[in-house]
Amino acid sequence: MKVSRTSTITGLVVLGALSLSACGTNNNNGGTTNAANISCAKGDLKGAGSTFQKNIVAQWIKDYTNACSGATVDYQGIGSGAGIKQFGSGTIDFAGSDSTMKPDEQAAADKTCGSPALHLPISAGGIAIAYKLSGVDNLQLSPATVAGIFQGTITSWDASEIKADNPGVTLPKTAITAVHREDASGTTDVISKYLSKTAATSWKLGKGKELNWPAKIQGAKGADGVTQAAAAVDGGITYTEVSYVDPSGLKAAKIKNGAGEYTALNGATVSTALAGAQLPATGNDLKVTYDFANTTSGAYPITAVTYEIVCTQGKDAAKQKLLKSFLTYAVTDGQKSAEANGYAPLPTSVVDRVKTAIAALS
Numbered sequence: 001m002k003v004s005r006t007s008t009i010t011g012l013v014v015l016g017a018l019s020l021s022a023c024g025t026n027n028n029n030g031g032t033t034n035a036a037n038i039s040c041a042k043g044d045l046k047g048a049g050s051t052f053q054k055n056i057v058a059q060w061i062k063d064y065t066n067a068c069s070g071a072t073v074d075y076q077g078i079g080s081g082a083g084i085k086q087f088g089s090g091t092i093d094f095a096g097s098d099s100t101m102k103p104d105e106q107a108a109a110d111k112t113c114g115s116p117a118l119h120l121p122i123s124a125g126g127i128a129i130a131y132k133l134s135g136v137d138n139l140q141l142s143p144a145t146v147a148g149i150f151q152g153t154i155t156s157w158d159a160s161e162i163k164a165d166n167p168g169v170t171l172p173k174t175a176i177t178a179v180h181r182e183d184a185s186g187t188t189d190v191i192s193k194y195l196s197k198t199a200a201t202s203w204k205l206g207k208g209k210e211l212n213w214p215a216k217i218q219g220a221k222g223a224d225g226v227t228q229a230a231a232a233v234d235g236g237i238t239y240t241e242v243s244y245v246d247p248s249g250l251k252a253a254k255i256k257n258g259a260g261e262y263t264a265l266n267g268a269t270v271s272t273a274l275a276g277a278q279l280p281a282t283g284n285d286l287k288v289t290y291d292f293a294n295t296t297s298g299a300y301p302i303t304a305v306t307y308e309i310v311c312t313q314g315k316d317a318a319k320q321k322l323l324k325s326f327l328t329y330a331v332t333d334g335q336k337s338a339e340a341n342g343y344a345p346l347p348t349s350v351v352d353r354v355k356t357a358i359a360a361l362s
Contacts, residue, residue, distance in 0.1 A: 040068030041325035043318045048076040049083020049096035050186050051223040052241045053306040056123050056341045060334045081184020081209045088112055093319055095309040098186025100287045113311035118285045120308045120354050124344040126265040127302045130250035131237040140165045142256040143198035149178050152216040174235040179226045182219030184209040190304045191239045197292040243342030258295040269300035270344050284357035313362050327358050
C-alpha cells in the first residue's frame with residue numbers, strides 16, 4: 001500500500017514482559033471491571049464470528065452488562081466466515097472477523113446495511129503453532145516446515161526438516177497429526193497468508209478462510225475443536241489463537257521470523273511484529289495491513305488484528321446506540337482486560353481512529 005494512503009501504527013501493543021501464551025480463558029472469576037467511565041445504553045445486541053476474539057469479547061460483555069443494567073449483548077464464536085455470512089444476511093448486529101471481507105461479502109454487507117459496512121480493529125494478538133509431543137518442550141519451526149506439516153508432506157516428528165530447525169534436540173519417530181479448521185476461519189486466512197508470503201515455494205494451498213486441505217490433515221470446527229483434537233494425541237499440532245493454548249495442555253512452538261530468529265510468542269514479540277502495521281490515512285473503514293516477512297529482530301511473525309464489522313448507518317436507532325456504547329467501552333476501558341485474557345491492547349493511535357469511526361456511526 002502506498003505511503004500516501006496509509007499511516008503507520010506506532011507503538012502498537014507495548015506490553016513489556018507480558019507473556020500471552022501464559023494467559024488462558026477470559027477472566028470471569030474476579031478481577032476489576034474496567035467500566036468506570038462508560039456511557040451506558042439499553043437494549044439487546046447479537047454478534048457472531050471470530051473465535052479469536054471470543055474470550056476477550058466474553059470479558060467485555062460481562063463487564064459492560066454488569067455496569068449497564070438493561071443491556072444484553074450476546075456473541076457466538078462460530079468462525080469469521082460464518083459471522084460475516086450472518087451479518088450479510090442481516091441476522092446479527094455486528095460480526096467479528098480476523099480477516100477483511102472479500103468483495104462479494106462486502107457487497108452483501110453493504111446491501112443489508114443500506115450503507116457501507118466498516119471494519120473496526122478491536123484487539124490483536126498472535127496465532128500459535130500449538131503442539132503436543134512428549135519430551136519436546138521448546139520446538140522450533142521455520143515457515144517451510146510449517147507449510148510441509150500442514151500440507152501433509154512432513155509426516156513424522158523426526159523428519160529431516162524438523163531436525164534442521166532443532167539442532168541437538170532428540171526428536172521421536174512419532175507420527176504427526178496435523179489439525180486444521182474445517183469451518184470458514186479468519187485464523188485460517190491469516191495462517192495461509194503468512195505461509196504464502198514466507199514459504200511461497202513450499203506452500204501450495206493458497207490463501208483464504210477455507211482451503212482445499214489434503215485428506216490426511218484432520219479437520220475440526222472452531223478454536224476449541226482444533227485444540228482439543230491436537231491435544232488428544234501425542235504428536236498433535238494445530239494453529240490457534242494463543243488464548244486457547246495453555247488451557248488445552250498444548251505448547252506453542254517458536255517460529256522463525258524474517259530476521260532468521262526462532263521467536264517465542266509473547267506480548268513483546270507481538271508488539272514488535274505489529275509496530276510497522278498501517279491504517280488507511282483517511283476514512284473510517286480501518287483495514288490494517290502488515291508484513292508477515294517482517295525482518296525486524298524480535299518479531300513474532302504470525303500476528304493478527306481482529307475486527308468488528310458494523311453498519312455505518314443502523315436501521316434500528318436503539319440498537320445502533322447500544323452498539324456504539326458497547327464498542328466505545330471495548331476499545332477504551334475494555335482494552336485494560338486484554339493482557340489478562342491473552343490479547344494485545346490497541347495503542348492510543350489506533351484507539352483514537354476507532355473511537356472517531358464509532359462516533360460517526362448513525
